[in-house]
Amino acid sequence: xxxxxxxxxxxxxxxxxxxxxxxxxxxxxxxxxxxxxxxxxxxxxxxxxxxxxxxxxxxxxxxxxxxxxxxxxxxxxxxxxxxxxxxxxxxxxxxxxxxxxxxxxxxxxxxxxxxxxxxxxxxxxxxxxxxxxxxxxxxxxxxxxxxxxxxxxxxxxxxxxxxxxxxxxxxxxxxxxxxxxxxxxxxxxxxxxxxxxxxxxxxxxxxxxxxxxxxxxxxxxxxxxxxxxxxxxxxxxxxxxxxxxxxxxxxxxxxxxxxxxxxxxxxxxxxxxxxxxxxxxxxxxxxxxxxxxxxxxxxxxxxxxxxxxxxxxxxxxxxxxxx
Amino acid sequence: xxxxxxxxxxxxxxxxxxxxxxxxxxxxxxxxxxxxxxxxxxxxxxxxxxxxxxxxxxxxxxxxxxxxxxxxxxxxxxxxxxxxxxxxxxxxxxxxxxxxxxxxxxxxxxxxxxxxxxxxxxxxxxxxxxxxxxxxxxxxxxxxxxxxxxxxxxxxxxxxxxxxxxxxxxxxxxxxxxxxxxxxxxxxxxxxxxxxxxxxxxxxxxxxxxxxxxxxxxxxxxxxxxxxxxxxxxxxxxxxxxxxxxxxxxxxxxxxxxxxxxxxxxxxxxxxxxxxxxxxxxxxxxxxxxxxxxxxxxxxxxxxxxxxxxxxxxxxxxxxxxxxxxxxxxxxxxxxxxxxxxxxxxxxxxxxxxxxxxxxxxxxxxxxxxx
Numbered sequence: 079x080x081x082x083x084x085x086x087x088x089x090x091x092x093x094x095x096x097x098x099x100x101x102x103x104x105x106x107x108x109x110x111x112x113x114x115x116x117x118x119x120x121x122x123x124x125x126x127x128x129x130x131x132x133x134x135x136x137x138x139x140x141x142x143x144x145x146x147x148x149x150x151x152x153x154x155x156x157x158x159x160x161x162x163x164x165x166x167x168x169x170x171x172x173x174x175x176x177x178x179x180x181x182x183x184x185x186x187x188x189x190x191x192x193x194x195x196x197x198x199x200x201x202x203x204x205x206x207x208x209x210x211x212x213x214x215x216x217x218x219x220x221x222x223x224x225x226x227x228x229x230x231x232x233x234x235x236x237x238x239x240x241x242x243x244x245x246x247x248x249x250x251x252x253x254x255x256x257x258x259x260x261x262x263x264x265x266x267x268x269x270x271x272x273x274x275x276x277x278x279x280x281x282x283x284x285x286x287x288x289x290x291x292x293x294x295x296x297x298x299x300x301x302x303x304x305x306x307x308x309x310x311x312x313x314x315x316x317x318x319x320x321x322x323x324x325x326x327x328x329x330x331x332x333x334x335x336x337x338x339x340x341x342x343x344x345x346x347x348x349x350x351x352x353x354x355x356x357x358x359x360x361x362x363x364x365x366x367x368x369x370x371x372x373x374x375x376x377x378x379x380x381x382x383x384x385x386x387x388x389x390x391x392x393x394x395x396x397x398x399x400x401x
Numbered sequence: 402x403x404x405x406x407x408x409x410x411x412x413x414x415x416x417x418x419x420x421x422x423x424x425x426x427x428x429x430x431x432x433x434x435x436x437x438x439x440x441x442x443x444x445x446x447x448x449x450x451x452x453x454x455x456x457x458x459x460x461x462x463x464x465x466x467x468x469x470x471x472x473x474x475x476x477x478x479x480x481x482x483x484x485x486x487x488x489x490x491x492x493x494x495x496x497x498x499x500x501x502x503x504x505x506x507x508x509x510x511x512x513x514x515x516x517x518x519x520x521x522x523x524x525x526x527x528x529x530x531x532x533x534x535x536x537x538x539x540x541x542x543x544x545x546x547x548x549x550x551x552x553x554x555x556x557x558x559x560x561x562x563x564x565x566x567x568x569x570x571x572x573x574x575x576x577x578x579x580x581x582x583x584x585x586x587x588x589x590x591x592x593x594x595x596x597x598x599x600x601x602x603x604x605x606x607x608x609x610x611x612x613x614x615x616x617x618x619x620x621x622x623x624x625x626x627x628x629x630x631x632x633x634x635x636x637x638x639x640x641x642x643x644x645x646x647x648x649x650x651x652x653x654x655x656x657x658x659x660x661x662x663x664x665x666x667x668x669x670x671x672x673x674x675x676x677x678x679x680x681x682x683x684x685x686x687x688x689x690x691x692x693x694x695x696x697x698x699x700x701x702x703x704x705x706x707x708x709x710x711x712x713x714x715x716x717x718x719x720x721x722x723x724x725x726x727x728x729x730x731x732x733x734x735x736x737x738x739x740x741x742x743x744x745x746x747x748x749x750x751x752x753x754x755x756x757x758x759x760x761x762x763x764x765x766x767x768x769x770x771x772x
């Protein structure tokens with residue numbers, strides 16, 4: 079794919095407001111002018127709903143504005159004060175960042191391992207495969223809020239999960255899921271893994287099915303065991319697919335909000351408070367919109383860096399033109 | 402001949418749908434150091450045969466023996482048979498060195514020994530300076546070398562090649578053909594290879610096995626298979642253009658024998674003794690295009706009309722109408738006739754062959770001779 083417009087499209091742009099003599103002549107340029115005219119409403123919409131708010135938020139992050147203090151344009155410009163505060167003094171923000179990264183990394187590794195295992199199982203034929211396939215994909219289609227609420231119910235003190243634990247290990251073994259920090263974190267991870275393992279499963283399964291057959295056969299003929307074939311031949315060929323799956327999931331999970339909001343609201347204390355949840359509280363509980371905007375921009379920059387670092391090993395391969 | 406390196410005995414393969422046998426009872430012996438080509442059009446069962454020899458597919462019945470020992474049921478990695486795929490199947494995630502080392506590494510060979518073997522093979526293939534290149538960056542003939550080298554490192558008893566040259570462009574193909582011949586001599590390899598390209602088969606193989614519809618029609622030395630096809634299919638398949646084949650009858654009345662089909666009649670050379678049972682039925686006359694030439698008219702020539710002239714560099718292929726029969730003739734490009742011209746044909750009768758109309762096998766032309 080190229081990022082440049084084909085030359086036929088670029089050329090007429092030069093002759094837009096050309097000399098009056100050229101005006102009556104019907105040229106593609108005229109059509110393009112009309113086309114541009116029709117594109118204007120769309121441009122306006124995207125400007126007003128996408129670009130403008132972004133710029134306003136960026137400006138806001140350099141002020142001390144709060145909705146209780148009147149117009150944004152009367153607010154004091156404070157430069158990088160919000161950013162400095164966040165990075166140097168706001169331990170709750172920094173903790174939220176570390177917590178989000180740790181929860182994300184744990185979830186991604188679990189989702190990848192489970193998704194890969196399931197995908198490998200699905201390379202064989204077995205009874206009920208088609209039904210299981212549909213069933214495995216269903217969690218992804220449920221709204222995060224609904225998933226969060228469902229698991230909140232499941233993890234109640236007398237909820238089904240504790241009932242099962244009581245049956246197996248006795249009533250004394252039932253944890254209070256939302257009252258202890260490690261258990262609360264566990265509910266978030268379990269919910270998230272249940273919800274999004276199917277995405278890894280789906281991407282890895284299609285990747286495995288696209289692995290060419292002959293290198294695998296060649297490895298078998300050269301004497302490799304099934305294990306060696308999988309780890310040394312199949313997985314390396316799957317690397318770009320694996321990394322893309324991680325990237326897609328990482329972009330989503332860094333913004334983790336709905337499930338946590340429904341499950342724990344960040345508690346107990348701030349044990350499960352993710353960045354999104356913290357920013358939400360800053361903006362809509364404490365009305366520190368400017369400060370929250372600064373935090374959001376820091377997260378955006380951090381995400382950009384992380385995602386690009388993740389893509390680094392396969393960047394060349396993904397951008398390479400097909401020979 | 403000493404005991405064959407590879408011996409294929411009455412090998413059959415039917416796929417699960419069971420309708421047709423992909424390989425239908427073939428027998429083939431390959432001597433140590435010999436190169437045999439399995440030649441046939443696509444779908445004739447030649448690749449299935451290779452897959453069974455290497456162990457990717459199990460035969461329905463029959464046996465495959467290497468050095469006299471059956472390998473049926475032995476896993477592919479333990480047969481010591483190497484296979485080079487048509488698309489090379491090089492491990493693109495690895496370097497050239499890792500590719501070459503793979504077969505030894507998975508067998509748990511000591512690292513120093515692997516390094517020595519890899520260097521040796523890289524030297525043999527002229528890839529010594531490319532060992533650290535990524536396989537993904539290699540071109541067609543380099544990929545081919547890596548694929549062959551990766552197999553040679555494991556010192557296979559038998560090397561199988563599946564259409565080794567067909568993915569290369571013309572120049573690389575010529576170079577690789579020469580290279581393969583050199584390897585075959587230097588490394589003393591026993592090679593079985595599959596191709597649909599008879600030029601490739603003729604130039605690389607010691608013997609050619611022509612396959613059609615799951616059967617081997619004929620196994621013969623590459624040098625004589627074009628002139629002495631043992632089966633009607635081989636006659637119509639080998640050579641470019643292939644042998645002229647005319648179905649007709651032998652007429653024994655008066656003196657010598659002659660062959661006739663409608664208006665086309667050709668006296669057969671003296672001293673021919675055909676099996677009377679065959680001579681009574683239909684036979685097929687085979688004449689190589691090289692065995693017919695243009696000549697001044699005399700009592701022994703036949704008149705013909707040039708229908709098509711197809712120049713091919715130094716020579717030209719003529720399509721002629723000779724008494725209602727279409728004949729292909731190769732003539733020198735210089736002085737070739739125009740389309741529509743009337744010419745006279747002289748036949749080299751010692752080169753003609755006859756096939757049975759019933760069995761499609763070549764008929765012995767003299768008593769006691771075996772076809």
